[in-house]
Amino acid sequence: MSSPLWDAGALVSRDAFLLVSWCGFSIATICVIGRIATRLSVFKCLALDDYFVLLGWSSSLAFSVVWHFFSANTYAAISQMVGKTPFNDTYLSLMYDYTRSQTGMIICQTLGLWFIKYSFLFFFRKMGHQIRHQKILWWTVAVYVSIGLAISISVPPWRCHTNLKKNLANIALKCGTPEIARFTMNTLRVQAAMDITSDAAILSIPLTILWQVRISMRRKLALAGIFALILFIVLCVILRVVIVEKTAVGSYMDVTWLYLWHKIELDVAIIVACLASFRALYTSQRNQSLPTYALNATPRSNDYTPPGNRSWGASVQSGTTVISSLSPSKVHVKKDFLVSVRDAADSS
Numbered sequence: 001m002s003s004p005l006w007d008a009g010a011l012v013s014r015d016a017f018l019l020v021s022w023c024g025f026s027i028a029t030i031c032v033i034g035r036i037a038t039r040l041s042v043f044k045c046l047a048l049d050d051y052f053v054l055l056g057w058s059s060s061l062a063f064s065v066v067w068h069f070f071s072a073n074t075y076a077a078i079s080q081m082v083g084k085t086p087f088n089d090t091y092l093s094l095m096y097d098y099t100r101s102q103t104g105m106i107i108c109q110t111l112g113l114w115f116i117k118y119s120f121l122f123f124f125r126k127m128g129h130q131i132r133h134q135k136i137l138w139w140t141v142a143v144y145v146s147i148g149l150a151i152s153i154s155v156p157p158w159r160c161h162t163n164l165k166k167n168l169a170n171i172a173l174k175c176g177t178p179e180i181a182r183f184t185m186n187t188l189r190v191q192a193a194m195d196i197t198s199d200a201a202i203l204s205i206p207l208t209i210l211w212q213v214r215i216s217m218r219r220k221l222a223l224a225g226i227f228a229l230i231l232f233i234v235l236c237v238i239l240r241v242v243i244v245e246k247t248a249v250g251s252y253m254d255v256t257w258l259y260l261w262h263k264i265e266l267d268v269a270i271i272v273a274c275l276a277s278f279r280a281l282y283t284s285q286r287n288q289s290l291p292t293y294a295l296n297a298t299p300r301s302n303d304y305t306p307p308g309n310r311s312w313g314a315s316v317q318s319g320t321t322v323i324s325s326l327s328p329s330k331v332h333v334k335k336d337f338l339v340s341v342r343d344a345a346d347s348s
Contacts, residue, residue, distance in 0.1 A: 012256040014071050020260060021064045024267030031274035032057050039277075052119035053273050059112025060266050063105055067259070070101035078255070102255070103161045107153075109262040110191075114149045116269040117198055120230065121145060123277060124205040134209060141201045148194040155187045185245070185253060192241045196234050203230050229272045236265040 032053060039050055077094035079085045125138055160175035174180070240261035244253050 012254075012260050014075050017071065017256060017260055018068060021067055021263050024264060025060050025064050028057060028060055028267045028270040028274075031271045035274040035277055047122070049119040049121075049123040049277075052115045052122065053270065056112045056115035056119065056266070056270050056273070059108045059115060060263075060270060063108040063112065063263055063266065066101055066104040066108065067263075070097050070104075073097035074101050075256075099161055102259075105259050105262065106156055109259075109266055110149075110153050112266045113195070113269055114145070114152070116266075116273050117145050117149075117202060119273050120202050120276070121205075123273075124202065127206060127209050131209075134205070137208060138205060141205060144201050145198045148198040152191045152194050155190050157183055157187070181253070185248070188241060188244060188253075188258070192237050195237045199230050199234050199237075203228075229276050232272055233265065233269045236261065236268050240265060 035053065036046065036050060039046055073094045074097065076085075077091070077098035080087055080091050080094065121138075121142055127134075129135060129138070157175065157180060160180065240258070243261065244258050247254050247257050
């Protein structure tokens with residue numbers, strides 16, 4: 001009896017997959033280099049969010065390398081599975097490489113994507129870590145993102161990826177059933193749900209601060225647009241699920257489409273993480289030469305900082321929330337906080 005995938009085959013050619021994989025990685029690499037170079041130029045050191053970006057970039061590299069070396073056997077195994085070519089004595093060995101490549105790509109994509117989420121998380125932590133309700137929000141989101149990682153890494157059918165050398169024939173029979181195919185499709189939906197909701201949770205951190213600060217509406221919209229770059233990652237998740245489900249034959253999905261969109265999502269996430277940080281880094285660099293600054297904050301008439309102490313003092317209006325800088329490398333949001341002339345002098 002022929003496979004229900006007889007007319008499906010692999011919808012993405014190996015050459016096309018490799019082209020997209022390495023092009024996406026190359027663009028992501030350029031963005032990472034730009035981010036790191038800017039960070040070192042401005043602050044002379046890397047922050048925790050930069051290291052998470054580098055971990056995400058390393059995961060993308062590992063994904064591309066795994067696919068580059070295992071994809072030939074993966075396509076050969078798919079060809080035999082769907083009936084395009086007859087079964088022969090190479091099938092088990094092809095299935096071994098096919099399953100190993102799936103294992104590697106699932107791990108690389110999941111960890112890489114969550115590394116980028118943690119990068120955003122720690123990048124946004126600097127904005128409101130001195131405000132109590134923002135600290136509570138940040139920790140709540142951090143816990144939720146960590147739970148999302150645990151769920152996403154645990155839901156795949158790992159029983160189909162373990163003890164391959166001993167039980168490969170049995171695994172190939174048990175894991176090629178419609179039940180496993182449906183389970184895998186449901187896994188994809190669960191991972192997409194955790195992906196989207198965790199991105200929305202992370203995005204809530206800067207947006208809750210953004211609408212409290214005393215800056216012009218035009219600048220608020222500009223900053224909101226930068227933060228909303230995360231929505232491009234969400235769009236990739238939605239496209240991945242929709243395309244994989246639309247191209248599936250019954251409960252069987254085409255894994256080439258699935259892993260292609262996994263790779264696209266990971267590279268887009270890395271690029272967005274770098275682009276979202278460029279404005280903040282540029283703003284810090286631009287303001288290094290200024291004695292003190294706030295984003296269009298309106299000080300009270302009796303707030304005064306002596307000229308000699310302006311590099312560290314900051315006058316802010318009590319009862320409001322403004323963004324100010326206590327050092328060129330950090331941006332703080334303070335609420336109900338006054339710096340007196342004496343405090344500013346002491347801090348210098």
